[in-house]
Amino acid sequence: MTEVQHKGRVAIVGTGLVGSGWAIVFARAGYPVALYDAVPGAAGRALALIGERLIDLQKAGLTGDPAPIQARIMVASSLTEALANAIYVQESVFERVDVKTELMREIDAVVGKDTLIGSSSSGIGASHFTEHVACRARCLVAHPVNPPYLAPIVELVPAPWTAPETVQAVRRLMEDVGQSPVEMTREAEGFILNRLQGVLLMEAWRLVEQGLATAEDIDKTVSQGLGLRWAFMGPFETIDLNAPGGIADYATRLGGLYQRIAASTSEHRVWDAELIAKVEAQRREHLAAADLPSRGAWRDRRLMALARHVQQQDAADLRADE
Amino acid sequence: MTEVQHKGRVAIVGTGLVGSGWAIVFARAGYPVALYDAVPGAAGRALALIGERLIDLQKAGLTGDPAPIQARIMVASSLTEALANAIYVQESVFERVDVKTELMREIDAVVGKDTLIGSSSSGIGASHFTEHVACRARCLVAHPVNPPYLAPIVELVPAPWTAPETVQAVRRLMEDVGQSPVEMTREAEGFILNRLQGVLLMEAWRLVEQGLATAEDIDKTVSQGLGLRWAFMGPFETIDLNAPGGIADYATRLGGLYQRIAASTSEHRVWDAELIAKVEAQRREHLAAADLPSRGAWRDRRLMALARHVQQQDAADLRADE
Numbered sequence: 211m212t213e214v215q216h217k218g219r220v221a222i223v224g225t226g227l228v229g230s231g232w233a234i235v236f237a238r239a240g241y242p243v244a245l246y247d248a249v250p251g252a253a254g255r256a257l258a259l260i261g262e263r264l265i266d267l268q269k270a271g272l273t274g275d276p277a278p279i280q281a282r283i284m285v286a287s288s289l290t291e292a293l294a295n296a297i298y299v300q301e302s303v304f305e306r307v308d309v310k311t312e313l314m315r316e317i318d319a320v321v322g323k324d325t326l327i328g329s330s331s332s333g334i335g336a337s338h339f340t341e342h343v344a345c346r347a348r349c350l351v352a353h354p355v356n357p358p359y360l361a362p363i364v365e366l367v368p369a370p371w372t373a374p375e376t377v378q379a380v381r382r383l384m385e386d387v388g389q390s391p392v393e394m395t396r397e398a399e400g401f402i403l404n405r406l407q408g409v410l411l412m413e414a415w416r417l418v419e420q421g422l423a424t425a426e427d428i429d430k431t432v433s434q435g436l437g438l439r440w441a442f443m444g445p446f447e448t449i450d451l452n453a454p455g456g457i458a459d460y461a462t463r464l465g466g467l468y469q470r471i472a473a474s475t476s477e478h479r480v481w482d483a484e485l486i487a488k489v490e491a492q493r494r495e496h497l498a499a500a501d502l503p504s505r506g507a508w509r510d511r512r513l514m515a516l517a518r519h520v521q522q523q524d525a526a527d528l529r530a531d532e
Numbered sequence: 533m534t535e536v537q538h539k540g541r542v543a544i545v546g547t548g549l550v551g552s553g554w555a556i557v558f559a560r561a562g563y564p565v566a567l568y569d570a571v572p573g574a575a576g577r578a579l580a581l582i583g584e585r586l587i588d589l590q591k592a593g594l595t596g597d598p599a600p601i602q603a604r605i606m607v608a609s610s611l612t613e614a615l616a617n618a619i620y621v622q623e624s625v626f627e628r629v630d631v632k633t634e635l636m637r638e639i640d641a642v643v644g645k646d647t648l649i650g651s652s653s654s655g656i657g658a659s660h661f662t663e664h665v666a667c668r669a670r671c672l673v674a675h676p677v678n679p680p681y682l683a684p685i686v687e688l689v690p691a692p693w694t695a696p697e698t699v700q701a702v703r704r705l706m707e708d709v710g711q712s713p714v715e716m717t718r719e720a721e722g723f724i725l726n727r728l729q730g731v732l733l734m735e736a737w738r739l740v741e742q743g744l745a746t747a748e749d750i751d752k753t754v755s756q757g758l759g760l761r762w763a764f765m766g767p768f769e770t771i772d773l774n775a776p777g778g779i780a781d782y783a784t785r786l787g788g789l790y791q792r793i794a795a796s797t798s799e800h801r802v803w804d805a806e807l808i809a810k811v812e813a814q815r816r817e818h819l820a821a822a823d824l825p826s827r828g829a830w831r832d833r834r835l836m837a838l839a840r841h842v843q844q845q846d847a848a849d850l851r852a853d854e
Contacts, residue, residue: 444751
């Protein structure tokens with residue numbers, strides 16, 4: 211197994227929203243990218259969409275000229291062609307164990323012996339679909355947030371048979387393309403990001419179920435309160451700075467409150483059909499189903515503006531440190 | 533009971549970090565503010581600190597000339613003087629039931645018959661300290677995020693005896709001063725904000741306890757992933773926009789994953805002394821205890837810049853809608 215080579219080719223297998231986002235990340239950083247999708251024509255359509263996204267990113271001040279970036283991305287006509295000479299494969303197909311298992315068998319048959327393979331799986335560990343392939347020591351999960359070219363986090367999660375060198379080489383690759391890798395020591399369903407999102411959503415559903423607050427007010431509490439800190443500090447740094455003596459001091463002051471909250475959150479039904487219908491109705495009052503795509507476009511604009519804001523602030527922090 | 537009168541006097545009782553922040557919110561919006569603190573000299577010191585904060589806010593482009601704002605804030609020499617002609621009292625003393633109960637008795641003895649009283653309590657419901665006062669129908673919790681002049685959310689939480697008109701009048705006052713009120717229908721420990729923060733922190737502690745990830749990587753997963761959405765959308769809007777068919781579609785796709793995550797999160801010790809010491813040690817490697825204040829100042833600068841960013845984006849959204 212060799213190190214990931216600088217500017218070697220990256221293969222994207224599965225060219226939906228996630229795969230297309232990854233293509234932008236690697237091509238923007240100077241890597242040649244090969245797109246492959248089993249659905250005929252899908253990779254070509256993805257390339258056209260990537261071109262539109264690159265123009266949006268340039269307008270938002272997040273990337274330069276789209277032309278040389280797009281020029282690094284080619285459509286491969288077969289899996290074999292996509293994987294030829296690839297240093298890394300980013301698998302981004304549908305999130306189902308049988309689909310990923312079958313694809314891994316196909317990849318295993320043609321992949322080079324030094325190529326590393328990351329899966330975009332958002333919750334299923336690589337152990338569920340790589341056990342029986344010869345390349346399994348070179349497989350892991352590399353889970354992005356959508357879209358990866360705006361949210362830098364990538365969760366690296368090894369299967370029990372993933373080689374430690376695989377994790378370290380993919381970490382270096384991710385850092386080299388400007389992403390921000392985090393590591394789990396072993397698999398846990400949902401990884402870090404969706405476990406944290408999951409428990410918060412669970413409590414949000416409970417508050418609605420118990421009639422304590424509306425979905426709209428819960429959303430405001432996050433977007434105009436908690437989320438304003440979490441956009442640049444994590445939960446531990448937030449509480450570390452929220453008591454004069456740091457996190458241990460905070461735990462002394464507020465640990466009891468949080469224990470009592472935890473004790474009162476058990477045994478309620480959530481993610482339940484009736485409750486989902488109730489919140490769906492509340493959401494549709496604020497946003498008609500027909501307006502979901504335009505609101506999605508709004509979300510993308512705001513994410514781009516926020517990404518640029520964060521970049522500028524980080525750069526200013528760096529200058530202040532010099 | 534009358535409506536909250538426009539630009540009537542607001543009394544701040546307890547002039548620590550929270551009370552001082554409230555003074556800026558009300559004075560910035562044109563309300564005369566009286567500061568009172570039982571500790572001799574404390575209100576005067578708060579006024580000096582408020583002056584410094586107003587200069588910071590002006591530099592960040594968030595407020596205009598500090599002078600007229602500061603001129604609206606006066607130090608009262610007694611509780612009686614602070615409450616004279618006040619339309620609203622924002623109680624911001626130490627978060628302990630006995631302390632708040634005693635203060636409410638003192639307020640009850642001198643408060644005007646139309647004055648409304650909001651408590652900054654971050655987790656204790658008003659029922660725990662207002663049961664035996666005559667003014668209890670005019671009392672509720674109005675819990676801010678720190679600092680309230682940067683994070684607009686205010687949680688309004690009625691006690692069982694709070695008059696509905698009290699909630700509505702305080703809501704209008706909060707909207708008038710530019711805050712963003714949300715309402716609970718009844719008390720629940722921790723209210724909305726700290727319940728949501730609490731469950732996320734609980735899972736964060738568990739991930740560290742189980743050795744699945746470091747506190748640093750958990751922080752990065754939020755600040756460079758989840759938090760980038762939650763800074764301008766709440767958790768329900770986030771998932772509503774994260775599946776083509778909206779929130780019900782999302783629940784169909786991912787409800788099962790979140791149910792499995794929930795099933796795997798029970799019965800671990802968290803907020804436990806040994807675990808706190810472990811995360812404290814991880815944090816102190818990144819940030820020495822002596823550097824907590826300077827990092828707190830960094831946090832305040834970043835919050836100000838983010839608040840300005842959000843204001844500009846909201847204004848651009850409004851212009852686009854016109």
